[in-house]
Amino acid sequence: xxxxxxxxxxxxxxxxxxxxxxxxxxxxxxxxxxxxxxxxxxxxxxxxxxxxxxxxxxxxxxxxxxxxxxxxxxxxxxxxxxxxxxxxxxxxxxxxxxxxxxxxxxxxxxxxxxxxxxxxxxxxxxxxxxxxxxxxxxxxxxxxxxxxxxxxxxxxxxxxxxxxxxxxxxx
Numbered sequence: 001x002x003x004x005x006x007x008x009x010x011x012x013x014x015x016x017x018x019x020x021x022x023x024x025x026x027x028x029x030x031x032x033x034x035x036x037x038x039x040x041x042x043x044x045x046x047x048x049x050x051x052x053x054x055x056x057x058x059x060x061x062x063x064x065x066x067x068x069x070x071x072x073x074x075x076x077x078x079x080x081x082x083x084x085x086x087x088x089x090x091x092x093x094x095x096x097x098x099x100x101x102x103x104x105x106x107x108x109x110x111x112x113x114x115x116x117x118x119x120x121x122x123x124x125x126x127x128x129x130x131x132x133x134x135x136x137x138x139x140x141x142x143x144x145x146x147x148x149x150x151x152x153x154x155x156x157x158x159x160x161x162x163x164x165x166x167x168x169x170x171x
Contacts, residue, residue: 114140
């Protein structure tokens with residue numbers, strides 16, 4: 001009987017150990033599954049973060065190239081502006097010089113014309129009366145001051161006549 005008892009104790013002990021082994025195996029399997037799911041989730045998160053990092057780095061490279069290109073373009077535009085300003089300055093300087101010469105040449109010609117008219121109209125006899133000569137003399141004196149205004153009005157009149165013409169031959 002003692003052997004039967006030992007066998008039944010051994011069987012009971014073996015069943016108990018088997019049950020503990022199955023419980024431990026289930027626990028390990030659950031832990032393994034949980035850890036496996038966590039690792040899969042972390043790998044997916046890592047892949048998403050890596051893809052995001054790659055996209056951000058590509059965007060950074062793109063912006064870096066665009067900034068370099070825009071900086072060079074701004075530099076060229078700034079140089080063009082400075083060149084244009086310098087060119088404009090010299091052009092304005094030359095225009096002022098031309099206006100200066102134009103003024104003095106016009107003044108000399110104007111004085112010669114007025115003096116000659118005054119001298120010749122008073123010195124030599126003509127068919128015009130003295131009042132007509134005075135009116136012409138005053139007109140010659142006023143002419144340089146009103147000539148630009150008259151020329152502007154004449155050009156505007158030409159443009160208005162041109163605008164009255166049909167734009168299309170078929171209309």
